[in-house]
Amino acid sequence: MIKKLIVALALILIIPIGVKAHDDITADYKVREIAGYMENYPEYQQIEMTYNYLKETVEYDYTFRKNAYTTYGAVIENSAVCQGISFAFYEILTWLELDVNIMIGVVDGEMHAWNFVILKSSGRGYFVDITFDLVSGRKDYFMVSELRGRFVTFFLY
Numbered sequence: 001m002i003k004k005l006i007v008a009l010a011l012i013l014i015i016p017i018g019v020k021a022h023d024d025i026t027a028d029y030k031v032r033e034i035a036g037y038m039e040n041y042p043e044y045q046q047i048e049m050t051y052n053y054l055k056e057t058v059e060y061d062y063t064f065r066k067n068a069y070t071t072y073g074a075v076i077e078n079s080a081v082c083q084g085i086s087f088a089f090y091e092i093l094t095w096l097e098l099d100v101n102i103m104i105g106v107v108d109g110e111m112h113a114w115n116f117v118i119l120k121s122s123g124r125g126y127f128v129d130i131t132f133d134l135v136s137g138r139k140d141y142f143m144v145s146e147l148r149g150r151f152v153t154f155f156l157y
Contacts, residue, residue, distance in 0.1 A: 027072040031088070034075065035095035043098055047117055047128070050092045051142055054130050058085055082131040086113040089130060093117065103127070114141070 034053060038046045058074050061081050067073035074080035074088035086102045093100040099118040106112065114129035129141035 023067070023070070023072040023076075027070070027075055028091075030075045031071065031091045032095055035092050038092075038096060043096075043120060046096050046098060047093065047143070050089055050096075051128060051130055053092075054085055054088055055134050058088070058130075058134065060131065060135055082113040082129075085130050085134070086115050089115050089128065117143075 034050070038049045041049065054074065057078050059079050061068035061073065061079040061084075064081060065073070065079070067077055067084070068079060068081045069083045070080070071084060071087045071091050073084040080088070090100050090102050093115075099120065101116045103114050103116050104111070112131070114127060114131065116125055116127055118125045124145070126143040126145055127141065128143060132141045133139055
């Protein structure tokens with residue numbers, strides 16, 4: 001974690017900051033801040049806390065702004081689409097040193113992104129789709145072992 005902080009500080013000092021670089025650094029700082037609140041909890045709670053945080057703070061962006069596809073849109077502007085939400089979930093859990101992937105595929109004929117986490121304690125993998133639960137107001141896609149037939153996966157990121 002210290003190494004990542006040193007790299008982030010080096011970027012601030014060395015690279016001329018344009019809008020993109022500044023947004024990345026700002027989002028990374030916020031991701032580390034969010035992860036910091038969860039560091040001392042067991043892995044399952046860290047996953048659930050991250051899920052709950054994003055579900056409670058992010059609104060689905062129906063305008064599809066440029067930042068809606070980024071972690072910055074999710075954690076700084078609190079407005080994102082599936083890609084931005086999945087990236088934010090991925091980055092927070094990565095800071096917590098958990099095994100997480102981003103899934104990209106098609107759901108009901110539309111491109112979609114969601115996550116896949118592997119619990120270190122059991123080695124079992126679970127799907128997490130914050131976007132679907134955010135839009136529906138339910139918790140149907142948190143830590144599910146298999147996805148319903150409407151998901152077609154292209155690749156893991």
